[in-house]
Amino acid sequence: MSNTVELLAKDLNGNGGVYCPSAKADMKLWNSHPKVYLDVASTGEAKCPYCGTEYKLKAGEHVGGHH
Structure with a gap:
């Protein structure tokens, strides 16, 4: 039973993860x-x-320093 979670850049911690x-x-x-x-x-x-569970950055979201 797989689940996909869409994340905003603000949902990530300071290292760019969850x-x-x-x-x-x-x-x-x-x-x-x-x-x-x-x-x-x-x-x-x-x-x-x-x-x-898959965690994906929402389309158009950018994490500082990572593109």
Whole structure:
């Protein structure tokens, strides 16, 4: 059961990434997997190796220093 989460640049942390599980993916921490850091800024998307959730930067969004 794969889920895709569209992100705005402001949703990323200072390193250009997010953590999964994420509240944005409507996940409950108690029934998920270990917290994992995903680098979204470098390619505009990242997929969680545990649950398969895909995090994608919304079209037109740019992260400072990453284009």
